[in-house]
Amino acid sequence: QVQLVQSGAEVKKPGASVKVSCKTSGYTFISYNMHWVRQAPGQGLEWMGIINPVGGIITYAQRFQGRVTMTRDTSTSTVYMELSSLTSEDTAVYYCARDKKEWDYNWFDPWGQGTLVTVSS
């Protein structure tokens, strides 16, 4: 079955960077785009960006531009999200989610299990 398995929880100091991985299995990696979404404690969902695994074409949400980098490794079917210049406001659970596009519809399915990133001095 399709699975997205993310890396483990991270604790970072303000100003540092964090890199979260999302290893995929059960489908053809290059056939689907991947999104990153985050959720601060007790808050809603916030879209961060999308990466196309074929050409590496990326679109970032405007508020993260300049601070986020999404990459992929086709040899291991893994996507990565790196966020720099961390502040306490970046404390959140970070999710990868596959873009399930069919018949000109789009939705996210499945989602990774989430990676908690805590930013604290």
Add this chain to the structure above:
Amino acid sequence: EIVLTQSPGTLSLSPGERATLSCRASQSVSSRYLAWYQQKPGQAPRVLIYGASNRATGIPDRFSGSGSGTDFTLTISRLEPEDFAVYYCQQFGSSLTFGGGTKVEIK
């Protein structure tokens, strides 16, 4: 950026009752690009509805979606104990945004 406003923020209902959740967009959204998700505590969201009215694989038929343009609705016809959760709408049109969520809690 299209802003999605969900209402109410919290819905207090009893099992067996009908739940009606609203998602209003700041500008018109193509129905093809409107989805609904359910999230339970400590879990990732899961898709319920895509294309405004299409149930995802394995989703019970008590969940239904409707609407067009700027007004969309998720209806749960008879609440089961496992349906108490937070629900989010999402649009893929102009950029990509989520609504703020509606919490369905046990009354």
